[in-house]
Amino acid sequence: MAKPNINRYLRQSLDHIFQNNKKWVSSKKQTDASFFDKLSAGQSPDYLYIGCSDSRVPANEIMGLEAGEVFVHRNIANLVPNVDLNVMSVINYAVRHLKVKHIIVCGHYNCGGVKAALTPADLGLLNPWLRNIRDVYRLHEKELDAIPEEHARYNRLIELNVMESCRNIIKTAAVQQSYQENQYPIVHGWVFDLGDGLLKDLKVDFEAELANVQKIYCLSPGSNSEH
Amino acid sequence: MTLSRTDIARASLTDRYATGLRLNKEWAAQTARNQPELFPTLASGQTPQILWIGCSDSRCPETTFLGLEPGDVFVHRNIANVLHPGDLSSSAVIEYAVQYLRVNHVVVCGHTSCGGVAAALGNKNLGILDPWLFPLRQLRERNLKLLQSMPSEEAAGKLAELNVREGLNIVKxxxxxxxxxxxxxxxxxxxxxxxxSGVLSELDTEDSEEVIRARLTAFHTE
Structure with a gap:
């Protein structure tokens, strides 16, 4: 069993958080007295952010956005597996019900999940989740194998993994149909650099990717008449 | 040349998008000025104390309302902070955070005015969202009389609370x-x-000795 002094320490560290929360509330009210009244009326975020669970990459902070501005899903290594109900329900809700204008997939350099996927080790429960990243490697095997330096290869896999998640988002009926009707959402791929706090835009050509994906994954009848 | 409606829509979308990227540059510069040690420390690894399992709702940015910094909170957020025992995504997050990062706290956080909770208290077909919201409907069924006896806002609050308790059970x-x-x-x-109001409150989720013993007997594996 845990020793009582450890418990007391843990208790204190959570109390500290409740104090922080109160401070945040009063600072928000000082700048805008009706801040919370507006939020309680509902949410209409422009962005859906799909990122890594990693503690060093907090969505709102890195984008400089306030409470109410970005709908967030975070999992290990910002994956969008085709059969994952968790992320698929997030995309569906964000596109069909919140009508977000942008979907951002944000990876980050030094990602522990991507590193683990490159390591020859049995990680039990994590294996099937991380196998999606090994599949991304396999899809880009030639390009990755041609990079001699290990760290550069690892960084490139992080970028390619983001691109693959973008493609998987574009495969969904919700995104294809909404884009056809409204010209949104647009899907973007970013990588966050922990070393300097900056975001790198991978400049996904959304329309080109959409056309590419729809050759096989079209779920929006009539949308690809131009191709 | 005149712009089509689509061009105009695209232009304003690009502006909003550019804003996010611009604000990031400001944040990175400001953070580097105020805390010169932060980014070099972050680049060397993470040692968060807290695993946070919360809702995707844009009004619930955990690190912001906890008053914490990058590096403090490992995060999983999904629709209505639902935990399914067999969901590989949340299971992988919990495994990684507890086994490898050795966090000291696991938090399951629900919230008022939750769209997922409201959907589960209604009877509209929502396609792919329905199987995700299944656990909420099971809680609705098990607590039907209680929930029906309450005004709708109170019922939503109650179901959000029941969902947090059930989520914690699944984690445990x-x-x-x-x-x-x-x-x-x-x-x-x-x-x-x-x-x-922006305020967090903690539920009493203490289990009896009997519940703890039964759980250990049934779920403990080596």
Whole structure:
């Protein structure tokens, strides 16, 4: 069993958080007295952010956005597996019900999940989740194998993994149909650099990717008449 | 040349998008000025104390309303902070956070005015969202009389609370969590965030000795 002094320490560290929360509330009210009244009326975020669970990459902070501005899903290594109900329900809700204008997939350099996927080790429960990243490697095997330096290869896999998640988002009926009707959402791929706090835009050509994906994954009848 | 409606829509979308990227540059510069040690430390690894399981709702940015910094909170957020025992996404997050990062706290946090909770209290077909919201409907069924006796806002609050309790139970049933509780005093917490006031409150989620023994017997594996 845990020793009582450890418990007391843990208790204190959570109390500290409740104090922080109160401070945040009063600072928000000082700048805008009706801040919370507006939020309680509902949410209409422009962005859906799909990122890594990693503690060093907090969505709102890195984008400089306030409470109410970005709908967030975070999992290990910002994956969008085709059969994952968790992320698929997030995309569906964000596109069909919140009508977000942008979907951002944000990876980050030094990602522990991507590193683990490159390591020859049995990680039990994590294996099937991380196998999606090994599949991304396999899809880009030639390009990755041609990079001699290990760290550069690892960084490139992080970028390619983001691109693959973008493609998987574009495969969904919700995104294809909404884009056809409204010209949104647009899907973007970013990588966050922990070393300097900056975001790198991978400049996904959304329309080109959409056309590419729809050759096989079209779920929006009539949308690809131009191709 | 005249712009089509689509061009105009695209232009304004690009502006909003550019804003996010511009604000990031400002944030990175400001953070580097105020805390010169932060980014170099972050680049060397993460040692968060807290695993946060919360809702995707844009009004619930955990690191912001906890008043914490990058590096403090490992995060999983999904629709209505639902935990399914067999969901690989949340299971992988819990495994990684508890086993490898050795967090000291696991938090399941629900909130007021939750769209997922409201959907589960209604009877509209929502396609792919329905199987995700299944656990909420099971809670609705098990607590039908109680929920029907309440005005709708109160019922939504109650279902959000029941969902947090159920989510915590599912977390506690995982062997990796049971072991961490016994071996190093991992703590679990159920919270409700009030989007109308910004305030967090903690639920009493203490289990009786009997419940703890039964859970250990049934779920503990080695």
């Amino acid at each position: 049933q995982k062997s990796v969590v049971l072991n961490a509780i016994r071996e190093r005093g991992l703590q679990l917490h159920g919270l409700i965030y009030d989007v109308g």
